[in-house]
Amino acid sequence: MVNSVILVGRAGRDPEMRYFESGRVKTTFSLAVNRPTKEKETDWFDIEIWGRQAEIAGEYVRKGSLIGVEGRLDFNRWTDDGGNKNVKPIVNAQNLRLLGSKRDSGGDSFDSN
Numbered sequence: 001m002v003n004s005v006i007l008v009g010r011a012g013r014d015p016e017m018r019y020f021e022s023g024r025v026k027t028t029f030s031l032a033v034n035r036p037t038k039e040k041e042t043d044w045f046d047i048e049i050w051g052r053q054a055e056i057a058g059e060y061v062r063k064g065s066l067i068g069v070e071g072r073l074d075f076n077r078w079t080d081d082g083g084n085k086n087v088k089p090i091v092n093a094q095n096l097r098l099l100g101s102k103r104d105s106g107g108d109s110f111d112s113n
Helices: 051-060
Strands: 005-011 016-019 025-034 042-050 066-079 085-098
Touching (some): 016 051, 042 066
Parallel strands (some): 042 085
Antiparallel strands (some): 005 066, 016 025, 025 042
């Protein structure tokens, strides 16, 4: 079985970086991906990225940046105070690719290798 997601879109907001006591870093941001339809629908994805890739995302990704992410689909599950079960899909990105112009983002790709 394979759980693999590849998305290309624009960052919907500036990334938020969070450092943990363990030394790990996590960056989150939203990604808008346009569907190729007449209605020009947009799908929104929550992206979560860890480690060195998270630091790169925090430094180079800005709202509107054209980027590609490769990772897996995860689900955050919780029960709210009213007893309702909730599920929120999140893309856990392992690779980040900055696709904008050199002026916008350096035009580089950063793989986790």
